[in-house]
Amino acid sequence: MKKFLIALSLLLAAGAQAQVLSVRDQATVVNELLVDRFDHLLPGMMAQTGIDMWVVVSREYNEDPVLKTMLPAEWLNARRRTILVFYRDAKTGKVERLAVARYNVGQSITAAWDMKKFPHQWEALVDIIKQRNPDKIALNTSTHFNHADGIDHTDYSELLAALPADLKRRVVSAEPLAIRWLETRTEREMQIYPQLVNATHRIIEEGFSERVITPGITTADDVVWWFRQKIRDLGYDTWFHPSVEIQRAGKGLANADIIVPGDLLHVDIGITYLRLNTDIQEHAYVLKPGETAAPAALVNAFASANRLQDILTANFQQGRSGNQVLAASLKQARAEGIEPTIYTHPIGYHGHAAGPAIGMWDMQGGVPGSGDDVLRYHTAYSIELNAATAIPGWKEPVRIMLEEDAYFDESGVRYINGRQKTLLLLPRRAPSVE
Secondary structure, three states: OHHHHHHHHHHHHHOOOOOOOOHHHHHHHHHHHHHHHHHHOHHHHHHHHOOOEEEEEEEOOEOOHHHHHHOOOOOOOOOOEEEEEEEEOOOOOOEEEEEEOOOOEOOOEEEOOOOOOOOOHHHHHHHHHHHHOOOOEEEOOOOOOHHHOOOOHHHHHHHHHHOOHHHHOOEEEOHHHHHHHHHEOOHHHHHHHHHHHHHHHHHHHHHOOOOOOOOOOOEHHHHHHHHHHHHHHOOOEOOOOOEEEEEOOOOOOOOOOEOOOOOEEEEEEOOEEOOEEOOEEEEEEEOOOOOOOOOHHHHHHHHHHHHHHHHHHHOOOOOOEHHHHHHHHHHHHHHOOOEEEEOEEEOOOOOOOOOOOEOEOOEOOOOOOHHHOEOOOOEEEEEEEEEEEOOOOOOOOEEEEEEEEEEEEOOEEEEEOEOEOOOEEEOOOOOOEO
């Protein structure tokens, strides 16, 4: 069965119109991915960060973002108070995975609470800590990364109150470990990820076609809700409500929300599948009567945005901070006559995921804290940005707002399922994808 599912997932990743797995098969894949991460990622991450004990605490319906990614597919939430303990033995390099809980947590985390000996959960946790005597006790607290700040006030206060003074002094932030856990993509995940991005591209192409849009009748909001429904009908979920925007030349209309010939359309959309997320922005042009292509000025504006993508991704270097990548990219783009705005972010378990921020739309001088974090290999990013171009006849500069998901490793940056290189056209003509 396992070999069948592996083969199936590879087939799905390659297929242009891949079929969404059943809920049961999705759970099998999610659990296999999780076992792989615990076995092959976590030990190295704990060694790299110098953290020998990681304690993750959550209560039901108030889950730590990290813990949510560690639960088996059958667990939709924590149960009562769930405490996970990961201890790395420095001599063997092996990581012990324990749950101070009433049940095993999936296939990988063993229940380790003797309720007869320790009626109180905190007492059981303290006993586990004492027996292993770690140098550091890492908790999910963080000033700059909300993903790594998941322990709530009550749990934090009660845990520290239960710890003896000598152990309390060993408590540290798990921020570097939590970020690595969340941001790092495995080889198996990257076999699956192209399916998600491909599906997102196909949804956009259909939404920006005559199958959905009738110029003069269809509104931008109609298309927004078509996207939302389409995602659900296909068996995916979405982590944010899609948006569709219109840019147009000349005078406005009585109902500016109605799509008409000559409009430049923009969509921002993302789907969730197998606990991974996409985040894509693309454009379409609505042909006027007699037109067979978009106006040259829009084509050139689009090319400037593609060039900005190239500049940004060429500046990716392991160990370089998000703020350094941002500054270098903006400087180079402006030197080439591009008016840039860059707001690229990691993607994976979350749409706006853990890891270094490379600008925000309102922070082009750098992002304090998260922008100071550095790029690491085997991570995924939404290459999100825009280039503004003044075009005669357009009241405002046209902004080509692009966002495509990419993967960063030793070979550089590659787009997971290509990127948009030309405008989609209504009536639809296929875009070139590299």
